[in-house]
Amino acid sequence: xxIISAAICDKNGILFIGRQFQGITTNELxxxxxxxxxxxxxxxxxxxxxxxxxxxxxxxxxNIYIVLITSKNSNIIEDLEVLRILxxxxxxxxxxxxxxxxxxxxxxxxxxxxxxxxxxxxxxxxTSQVQTALEMESSEEKIHLMLTKARENEAKEQAKxxxxxxxxxxxxxxxxxxxxxxSKAIDNAFKLPQNEEKVNPIPKTEVxxxxxxTQSQVLQKSNVKSAPKKGMQLTKKKEATSFE
Numbered sequence: 168x169x170i171i172s173a174a175i176c177d178k179n180g181i182l183f184i185g186r187q188f189q190g191i192t193t194n195e196l197x198x199x200x201x202x203x204x205x206x207x208x209x210x211x212x213x214x215x216x217x218x219x220x221x222x223x224x225x226x227x228x229x230n231i232y233i234v235l236i237t238s239k240n241s242n243i244i245e246d247l248e249v250l251r252i253l254x255x256x257x258x259x260x261x262x263x264x265x266x267x268x269x270x271x272x273x274x275x276x277x278x279x280x281x282x283x284x285x286x287x288x289x290x291x292x293x294t295s296q297v298q299t300a301l302e303m304e305s306s307e308e309k310i311h312l313m314l315t316k317a318r319e320n321e322a323k324e325q326a327k328x329x330x331x332x333x334x335x336x337x338x339x340x341x342x343x344x345x346x347x348x349x350s351k352a353i354d355n356a357f358k359l360p361q362n363e364e365k366v367n368p369i370p371k372t373e374v375x376x377x378x379x380x381t382q383s384q385v386l387q388k389s390n391v392k393s394a395p396k397k398g399m400q401l402t403k404k405k406e407a408t409s410f411e
Contacts, residue, residue, distance in 0.1 A: 170246065170287045171221070171236045172196050173253065173280050175269060178230050180204045183269045186280050188287035191236075199236060215243065226250050228264045233257065245289055252283055255294045 174185040180201040187196055203223050206216045216223040217239060224235040224246045233253050235246055256279045261268035269276065282297045283290055 169238045169241050170249070170284055170289075171238065172199075173284060174200050174234045174236070175257070175276070176200045176203070176232050176234065177266065178204055178227075178232065183231075183266060184273055184276055186277060186284075188284060196236075200234065203232070203234060222246075224250055226254050228254065228258070231264050231266075231269070249283055249289050252292075252294050252297065253280065256283070256297050259294075 169189060171189045171191055172185060172187045174196065175183045177183070180203055182197050182200045185193070185196050185200070187193070191199075199221070202218075203216075203225070206218055206223065214225055214227075216225075220239060222237045222239050222241060222243075224237060224243065225232050233250060235250055237246055257264060257269075257276060260272050260275050260279065279297055282292060
């Protein structure tokens with residue numbers, strides 16, 4: 168059995184998911200899937216079509232087709248079993264098989280296809296084994312997502328702390344500049360203008376000495392006035408009294 172590719176498309180041949188296994192490009196796969204619905208006859212009873220050197224084996228789910236593109240010498244019984252497992256897994260992954268749910272769960276669907284088909288050959292696996300493998304991979308993915316989320320939260324917390332630290336330093340710098348401006352304003356308020364002459368106050372010692380000198384002079388004058396006159400004093404001769 169040789170499976171060239173597995174694909175999920177709608178009834179108009181629009182490809183949703185595709186996996187290539189044997190020498191086929193993405194553009195070739197899209198072209199083959201686009202031509203596939205045109206090959207289906209309304210009256211045919213089977214679910215495979217031979218066209219040129221290819222065989223299309225398919226199964227419908229509502230408006231969706233699951234398609235295996237194989238070579239004509241492929242074992243069709245094995246291919247139908249692969250298709251059955253794919254259908255069961257797809258129905259299990261997507262509660263409602265439609266375009267939206269297929270695109271939403273595309274990663275799990277691709278993992279399931281790889282678990283069922285390897286290098287174009289069927290793996291000896293069952294539907295339950297594929298489902299168990301998907302659950303394990305889903306658990307690992309959840310753990311990985313949790314770790315990634317934790318690292319993201321830690322990085323955000325570090326960034327937040329750094330931002331808060333930068334803001335604190337900025338506030339400190341603003342407060343320091345404000346204090347410096349206030350101090351400078353106070354200093355300028357107590358400074359005299361440059362064009363005014365400074366009046367040198369008389370020292371207290373000079374004032375005291377000046378007062379003492381003044382008092383000494385006053386005392387000296389007082390003593391001079393009160394001192395007795397020395398030497399002999401001539402008395403004036405009394406005028407004689409005349410008696411007539």
